[in-house]
Amino acid sequence: MREISPFLFLIPLSATLGLFLALRGSSPLYLLILVFFLFFCFIQRSFIKKRIIFITIPxxxxYLNGCLAWNQPLTAYEEGIQSIFGVVQAMPIIDGDTMSLRLKTNLSEVIQVQAFLYERGDQDRLKQLELGDACMITGNLTSPLPSTNFGQFDYQSYLKEQTIFWILRPNREGIQCKKTEGNLFLGLQRWRQAQIRKVEQHVHPEFSGIMNALLFGDRSSIDGDVMEAYQRLGVIHLLAVSGMHVGMIVTMLFYTLLRVGLIRERTIDVLLVILPFYIVIAGAAPSVIRAAIMAMVILICLRLKTRVSPLTGISIVYLSYLFMKPLALFHLGFQLSFLISFGLIISAPIIQKRYVTRFSQLLAVTLLSQCLSFPLLLLHTFELTLLAIPLNLIYIPFITLFVLPLTLISFFLSFSVPYAFNYPLLLLEFVFPFIHQILKICADVRFTSIVVGKPSMILVFAYYLCVFFGCLMWEKGMRGWWKKPIAVLSLVVTIQLVLPYTDPRTKVTMIDVGQGDSILIELPHRKSIYLIDVGGTISFSNEEWRNRIRPFEVGTDIVVPALKATGISRIDKLILTHGHMDHIGGAEALLKTVTVKEVYYGQGSVDGEFERELLTNFARHKTNIKFVKEGESWKDGGATFFILSPNGTEQNLNDRSIVLYMEIEGLSFLFTGDLEESGERRIISNYPNLKVDVLKAGHHGSRTSTTEAFLTLLNPKIVLISAGRNNRFGHPHPEVIERLEEREMVILRTDIFGAIELKFKNKKIKVKTAIEQ
Structure with missing residues (x-):
């Protein structure tokens, strides 16, 4: 058995390396992993000479299968306004005034549809859409944007890995659909959709999303704050249908069918028929497919009265799944599901032998699962969750022994018992508001997590070497086996935390916040971190039906993740240039996750209700608030800063913007907020000899800013413009662009390049953009 296990494990690993080479190509890290793999193969002398061919073949x-999948024709469509006919392939998701669905066209291509709903009637009408409905959709077909900020989720790659290359945004009244007849498979999907809608309508909102997640693998109706709490605390995996759910359902059905009189063999046959249908009902996520097929393999072995090792079973499932869907290799759910399953199966004999009590076994399984998953999760969350293990020790038994059984029972009772008498459901509805309140409180406590930033792939590999080393030490079972692995792991974490502080360069990053401003300044060796503005989301409607379960918010969805990706959890100075929402609206999100030592605000009256509330909240968090005006200056980390505006008497809020001049490494920068022409004239008058190397154009490049006289005075080499794509204001204005081009200035715009990073030392500037041109 000791010879078979490593051999079986090396086959799926070999297949993975071949597929990855085909889909992503070679790299120094890939070659390093390949060397480690070959080294491990050759030290297994007991089988290497006889079986090396069986490792080479996968x-x-x-590799060939990956090449075939990657080189298939990409698309038959072209960008632009057009009408496309197809059938609804995935359940439409309606969230307030938005709707998304996937359309399989008559050319057998899948297109992502994203619609804005103009009236309440649109929402009611589109809620009637079902899977398989035939639709003619007229709208604008566009290519999905790549990641527009560093470290941000890449939606374009995510869709491409599912062979989706287009987003269709329908015109008003551009969706025309009709019902169609369906087959058994479509009938199951429609039944699933109907049950999800039924749960949303009749179950308390605090529990309906959880119920749909546990039963049908659908998390679209879980409140955004609740979902964020589950993710930050490392218990989100318990809301995914996986082996635990499948095992419980199979066990319940097995003993129920035996009780009603079926013999053992017929019971197994019935379960083998039911499980493929259950895959569809539970959403067909990788974890569902893996767990269900593994259950089927076990049942077949029982039926044939034969034995197959769990490692053999999981290897067959993994290889089959990956052969049919090669691009699934890059799905986080697929990676975590199979990685943890392989790890637990290989470790199961040791856990069962070494740990006797249920709690000790649960602790070992939880610890191993967290160790196997955290390097991958770091790539997406950028932080280490300190409460993950204790919460899992509490929450796994809670979900397994209490929530999941009662959820199943309450769901089956709902078909025959009135809601008022469905006591299991009533109990869950009573309990979960308290559970979610506790989770949100835990998630908001800052010391429960450590922001370490997005690790490089080299660091991810180093983390997995630490995990592998820890597993080897654990397998030996020596006293104090955990000391060396923890020491090595702590060293790698420390290296990741310290790396940014070893960089001697100054870094200025204009974050892409759409129509707004947010600029991050990191002084050499991170001696200080400044953030100028935080963007903001402007709401134009208060109609209740438009409210979304997970509303987009610039601070939460862009600025905070951008800070976390770079490992920033502390800001020395937050400079809020003025009180418009597109500059300060995202600041509230910082209060939950980032320590802000000092806030600079322009001298003058604070009239806006949001401004007053925001500054009050910062004061409650012990943040020093300083009102600044023209003439103030300070030095920090080798840089000199001057406030050139406001003087405190301005009536126009844009002209009250804080204008910050920075000089460092022989280079000068001017950050102007939303300064307009009258404010620029005052600076020209007060500072007639002012010159800068880099100018952040005022008011997003509007016509009333960045005037001829201002440019003549400053004569910048580089001009930064922060503006939203296709914004309704027409920023930046063509006249402004023309002025800059006439002077042959380098123009860097967020609406074209996404986030823009300037790194410089000794007057040499290196420009990096999120969207490569």
Whole structure:
């Protein structure tokens, strides 16, 4: 058995390396992993000479399969306004005034549809859409944007890995659909959709999303704050249908069918028929497919009265899934599901032998699962959750022994018992508001997590080497086995935390916040971190039906993740240039996750209700608030800063913007907020000899800013413009662009390049953009 296990594990690993080479190509890190793999193969002398061919064959087969999948024709469509006919492939998701669905066209291509709903009637009408409905949709077909900020989720790659290359945004009244007849498979999907809608309508909102997640693998109706709490605390995996759910359902059905009189063999046959249908009902996520097929393999072995090792079973499932869907290799759910399953199966004999009590076994399984998953999760969350293990020790038994059984029972009772008498459901509805309140409180406590930033792939590999080393030490079972692995892991974490502080360069990053401003300044060796403005989301309607479960908010969805991706959890100075929402609206999100030592606000009256509330909240968090005006200056980290405006008497809020001049490494920068022409004239008058190397154009490049006289005075080499794509204001104005082009200035715009990073030392500037041109 000791010979078979490593051999079986090396086959899927070999296949993975071959597939990855085909889909992503070679790299220094890939070659390093390949060397480690070959080294591990050759030290297994007991089988290497006889079976090396069986390791080589999967590599070749999956390499060729990956090449075939990647080189297939991409699309038959072109960008622009058009009408496309197809059938609804995935359940439409309606969230307030937005609707998204996937359309399989008559050319057998899948297109992502994203619609804005103009009236309440649109929402009611589109809620009637079902899977399989035939639709003619007229709208603008566009290519999805790549990631527009560093470290941000890449939606374009996510869709491409599912062979989706277009987003269709329908015109008003551009969606015309009709019902169609369906087959058994479509009938199951429609039944699933109907049950999800039924749960949303009749179950308390605090529990309906959880119920749909546990039963049908659908998390679209879980409140945004609740979902964020589950993710930050490391218990989100318990809301995914996986082996625990499948095992419980199979066990319940097995003993129920035996009780009603079926013999053992017929019971197994019935379960083998039911499980494929359950895959569809539970959403067909990778974790569902893996768990269900594994259950089927076990049932077949029981039916044939034969034995197959769990490692053999999981290897067959993994290789089959990956052969049919090669691009699934890059799905986080697929990676975590199979990685943890392989790890637990290989470790199961040791856990069962070494740990006797249920709690000790649960602790071992939880610890191993967290160790296997955290390097991958770091790539997406950028922080280490300190409460993950204790919360899992509490929450896993709670979900397994209490919530999941009662959820299943309450769901089946709902078909025959009135809601008022469905006591299991009433109990869950009573309990979960308290559970979610506790989770949100835990998630908001800052010391429960450590922001470490997005690790490089080299660091991810180093983390997995630490995990592998820890597993080897644990397997030996020596006293104090955990000391060396923890020491090595702590060293790698420390390296990641310290790396930014070793960089001697100054870094200025204009974050892409759409129509707004947010500029991050990191002084050499991160001696200080400044953030100028935080963007903001402007709401134009208060109609209740438009409210979304997970509303987009610039601070929460863009600025905070951008800070976390770079490992920033502390800001020395937050400079809020003026009180418009597109500059300060995202600041509230910082209060939850980032320590702000000092806030600079322009001298003058604070008239806006949001401004007053925001500054009050910062004061409650012990943040020093300083009102600044023209003439103030300070030095920090080798840089000199001057406030050139406001003087405190301005009536126009834009002209009250804080204008900050920075000089460092022989280079000068001017950050102007929303300064307009009258404010620029005052600066020209007060500072007639002012010159800068880099100018942040005022008011997003509007016509009333960045005037001829201002440019003549400053004569910048580089001009930064922060503006939203296709914004309704027409920013930046063509006249402004023309002025800059006439002077042959380098123009860097967020609406074209996404986030823009300037790194410089000794007067040499290196420009990096999120969207490469």
């Amino acid at each position: 590599f070749i087969i999956y």
